[in-house]
Amino acid sequence: MAIDFKQVGFTYQPGTPFATQALTDINVTIPDGSYTALIGHTGSGKSTLLQHLNALLKPTTGTVTIGDRVITPETSNKDLKALRQHVGIVFQFPESQLFEETVAKDIAFGPQNFGASEADALKTAADMLALVGLDAELLDRSPFDLSGGQMRRVAIAGVLAMAPQVLVLDEPTAGLDPQGRLEMMEMFAKLRHERELTVVLVTHQMDDVANYADHVIVMDQGKIAKTGTPQEIFQDPQWLAEHHLGLPKTTAFAQQLMAKGIQFDQLPLTEDQLAQALAHQLGGATQ
Structure with missing residues (x-):
């Protein structure tokens, strides 16, 4: 499912002395x-744009087209429930949204809210729990008795239970250790391919952008500053620095190598790309 923004502007508290323009001509x-x-530094408008992806916010001006549904400033909120089933948002620290007495009931809540029978919703809950890599024995446990990582996976299972076509991830690895972050990102990559999802990742982790994304939107001061592939975006370190953005660790290391005289046709983004580039240079040097 594609999402298209046309001349979108958004103002918080319009028509009041506290009016704040958050998005301009998106x-x-x-x-x-x-x-x-x-991606974008804090205050760039990422969170506001994110909330337009399933019409939690409606544009003040312009249109947001989600699949075949066009959202305008005049769109009625009562007509948006079905849309929100198709675009699932995993907010930062999603485990804070858990509330039911068992894992099964928490995951099943969404499907039941959209009309599924209790039996069907509980079956979906079991399927989704397996999908996020947790054992069925947890279904009857209280979600609040689980580890932090398990709680987060249960919350994600609850979003997936709605069978969304678009999965929006808002800093999904915040607070996790490096291994936990890797496991979470690999899980999302697997889910994307298995369920043919459109994924939108909001992140400050440039390594995750380099390793997983195929399309990047850079925001600055409520506007679109640049779009492109990760390879295109990360080829201009000076431009990124001017917009308060960093580089993937591998790219930053490659820059250090360039300062020592090693040249690259284009800056590598991942460890594999760096290894291939160095192997090519060493191979050429020995011929």
Whole structure:
């Protein structure tokens, strides 16, 4: 499912002395089936744009087209329930949204809210728990008796139980250790392919952008500053620094190598790309 913004503006508390322009003239498309990273420094407008992806916020001006549904400033809130089933948002620290007495009931809540029978919803809950890599024995446990990582996976299972076509991830690895972050990101990558999802990742982790995304949107001061592939975005370190953004660790290391005289046709983003580039240079040097 593609999402298209056309001349979108958004103002908090319009018509009051506290009016704040958060988005200005947003024209961008999140392609169907893409893994899109949304990046920008704090206050750039990422969170506001994110909430337009399933009409939690409606544009003050312009239109947001989600699949075949067009959202305008005049769109009625009562007509948006079905849309929100198709775009699932995993908010930062999603485990804080758990509330039911058992894991099964928490995951089943969404499907039941959209009309599924209790039996069908509980079956979906069991399927989704397995999908996020947790054992069925946890279904009858209280979610609050689980580890932090398990709680987060249960919350994600609850979003997946709605069978969304678009999965929006808002800093999904915040607070996790490096191994936990890797496991979580690999899980999302697997889910994307298995369920043919469009994924939108909001993150400050440039390594995750380099390793997983195929499309990047850079925001600055409520506007779209640049779009492109990760390879295109990370080829201009000076531009990124001017917009208060960093580089993937491998790219930053490659820059250090360049200062020592090693040249690259293009800056590598991942360890594999760096290894291949160095092997090519060493191979050429020995011929």
